[in-house]
Amino acid sequence: MFELALQNLLSPMVLFFVLGLAAALARSDLTVPEAVAKLLALYLLMAIGFKGGAEVAHHGVDGTLVATLAAGILLSFATPVLAYAILRGTTRLDPVNAAAVAAHYGSISAVTLVAVTGVLTQLGIAWDGYMVAVAAAMETPAIVAALLIARGRSGGDEPGESRGALLREVAFNGSIVILVGAFLIGAVTGARGAGLLKPFLVDAFPGVLCLFLLDMGLVAGRGLAQGRRYLSPAVTGFAIVMPLIGAVLAGGLAWAIGLSKGSTAVLITLAASASYIAVPAAMRLALPQANPAVALTLSLGVTFPFNLLVGIPLYIALAGRITA
Amino acid sequence: MQTFPKKRIEIVVEAPLLRRITARLAETGVGGWTVVPVLAGHGQHGDWTAEGQIGTASQMVMLITVVDAVRLDAVLDGVFALVSRQIGVVTVSDVAVVRPERF
Numbered sequence: 001m002f003e004l005a006l007q008n009l010l011s012p013m014v015l016f017f018v019l020g021l022a023a024a025l026a027r028s029d030l031t032v033p034e035a036v037a038k039l040l041a042l043y044l045l046m047a048i049g050f051k052g053g054a055e056v057a058h059h060g061v062d063g064t065l066v067a068t069l070a071a072g073i074l075l076s077f078a079t080p081v082l083a084y085a086i087l088r089g090t091t092r093l094d095p096v097n098a099a100a101v102a103a104h105y106g107s108i109s110a111v112t113l114v115a116v117t118g119v120l121t122q123l124g125i126a127w128d129g130y131m132v133a134v135a136a137a138m139e140t141p142a143i144v145a146a147l148l149i150a151r152g153r154s155g156g157d158e159p160g161e162s163r164g165a166l167l168r169e170v171a172f173n174g175s176i177v178i179l180v181g182a183f184l185i186g187a188v189t190g191a192r193g194a195g196l197l198k199p200f201l202v203d204a205f206p207g208v209l210c211l212f213l214l215d216m217g218l219v220a221g222r223g224l225a226q227g228r229r230y231l232s233p234a235v236t237g238f239a240i241v242m243p244l245i246g247a248v249l250a251g252g253l254a255w256a257i258g259l260s261k262g263s264t265a266v267l268i269t270l271a272a273s274a275s276y277i278a279v280p281a282a283m284r285l286a287l288p289q290a291n292p293a294v295a296l297t298l299s300l301g302v303t304f305p306f307n308l309l310v311g312i313p314l315y316i317a318l319a320g321r322i323t324a
Numbered sequence: 325m326q327t328f329p330k331k332r333i334e335i336v337v338e339a340p341l342l343r344r345i346t347a348r349l350a351e352t353g354v355g356g357w358t359v360v361p362v363l364a365g366h367g368q369h370g371d372w373t374a375e376g377q378i379g380t381a382s383q384m385v386m387l388i389t390v391v392d393a394v395r396l397d398a399v400l401d402g403v404f405a406l407v408s409r410q411i412g413v414v415t416v417s418d419v420a421v422v423r424p425e426r427f
Contacts, residue, residue: 223376288410
């Protein structure tokens, strides 16, 4: 476990993230142009989506795919309920802000998915390609759960917003479209496509991930600096404890399904991650009374660095124990 | 040159809401608008800058449209129903245009 944690901390990816984080906290003018950052994110999602699809084409699918999809949806739906109860019981967040934060923690972070697959590849641990589809399926149920919680508290629907339109926007947000689209292309083209794109999508992946995580470090550091005033000990504690609770729940489901070590690690990491791209935008439309800085500071400024620095090696170790 | 009085509406609002506002403007018969990105600002919650923001959730945009005074209330009612609970500012000012048939 300690060796795994050290190996993770001293990997170029994590060190570039730490560099970005430190530069932002030191108020350096180091920046990655926004358009470049978007391109890097597109590339990384395309790469893991394609790799997942090609792997499915090679190995095929079995009943565990359906079971894992169901587990992912269940986790995404149940986590906000649990998160909301914890937030209301342990922090001073009001119901609307608690529901908004809960939605972030039920949904997933595609970047954390990219990071864990990068680490698993480094360690030579295989994961099932269909986990990409599971990640996509876990994006929206959390938003439904949060809206139901908020409606339960306010006694009615939020005016002026169509829930169907909102969910469609989240389900078809750019990250999901490129992830699922690349997955399907990988599944269709299989080994031939994978061989053709290997220099681009496989060999260049670690270097691009380093550059992207440098930017994520800068973004997380700036978010942390700007949102520091929202970080009471209770909400900061939530942002660290909630991923661990999600990890334990996902670990139990992965054990029940009988997932491989790599796929268990991916499911655990997905459950432990918190959204900071798709859900914040949805919450601005669905729960505009919520302060966006609270949830974003927690998910991006606390949970994402925690997962990247400590969580991922912990989740891989947990996956090893579960599947031993 | 002859000019004609019109009303200019400026809406500074969170980017995720933009599509809904433009749809509402179209529904109320507004024939044109311009959207520009917002770089930075200062308000009730302190300083804000677009630099380093991730995703559209934290971005702000400014929408500018010019309408006839007769249509102003209908447009504002439609817009206000959307933006009243959001972060942002709506202002209305008197302007003069040279091609009145366009507004």
